[in-house]
Amino acid sequence: MKKIGKYDYEPSNEEIDRVYQKLKKEAESGGYFLNPDEEFTKLLVKSLLINEKRYGYWACPCRLAEGEKEKDLDIICPCIYRDVDINEYNTCYCGLYVSKDAYDKKVPITPIPERRPPEEERKKLRETKKELPSQLPYPVWRCTVCGYLAARDSPPDVCPICKARKERFERFI
Amino acid sequence: MPEKKSRKSNRKVFLFALSTCIWCRKTKALLDELGVKYDFVDVDLLEGEEKERVRNRMRKFNPQMSFPTIVIDDEVCIAGFDEKRIREELR
Incomplete structure (x- = not known):
């Protein structure tokens, strides 16, 4: 069955470009770096725009959002795991943000393990x-x-x- | 002694993915490149009970619920785009 409505949203290349440029500028002014693989990074930007349409916020493209902002706060891009992941693995979980070394291509950008706690643990953390x-x-x-x-x-x-x-x-x- | 089966063609491969995830996209491309027959579901595109059912099934294999998750023959689980392991398991 074909999915309709919010799942049909397809951001235009112009919109993706515009957001990509803005994000790149903002990142660099704050001492952060976007993944230098422009094709990869623009695909992520596209996914973020799709998620904005779906959920109303930039849920991480590589994690399953609940669609309830309260439960997804930790994975709204930039997620709360970004900085520690960049420090430890030179990239954030989805690969949008990377370290200076990765940006300068001194180290490779690879998939990294998920550090977000599982659902049950997150629920406990929220309630504590x-x-x-x-x-x-x-x-x-x-x-x-x-x-x-x-x-x-x-x-x-x-x-x-x-x-x-x-x-x-x-x-x- | 039973004949050694071709590992690739006789294995049941299932992929839990997200339509927005670029590592999931790379995983699909790798499976295609390896000529692996597989079924997949983009969990973010599901809704309601169907989504819950798929999540419950996925949780049994990968309690972390990270994507992509590949399940081979209902017993081997590969979490993440682990290219080396995918190639080893499905070569």
Whole structure:
């Protein structure tokens, strides 16, 4: 049976190009690098645009999204596993972001193991409330994507370092 | 003594994939290149009960639920685009 509606969306090459250029510029201004294999990277951009249409956010193309933002927050691109994966394996899980060495083609870009915990563990993590000290003049918010810390009443709308949105911040202290 | 079977043609190969995943795309291309007959499902394109059923089946082989996952003869599981292992298993 042919799938209809939201599964039929096919982003145009112009749109893919435009988003790719924007993403590349943003990445490099923040000290990140897109995969230098342009064909590969544009396929990922296309998938991200498809997921935006499907779910309303950039769910990782290489992971199964639940379609509920709350449950998918950790895998909204850039995912919270990107930085550790780039440090350990020179690439993020899907291969969109890579290390400087991989960008300069000093090391190969290969598939890497999945570090996202399985569903049950994630559910437990979501339900665990952290005990936080409350004697500070301001709460400290941590960007789950890049680790940026901000001591203020509420997190910023957009992370000034990695551009992640407000909902990706968690109370740290 | 039974005749040694050709490994490739007699093995049941099933691929759990995502339509948006580039490593899954590479996996399909490799299986095609190797001339392997296989069935696959793009789990992200399923909905409702069908999706749940496929997820439950996949979870038995790969609790991590990572893509691509190849299952051979309902017993061998290859998680991820592990080109070397795929070639070894299905050469």
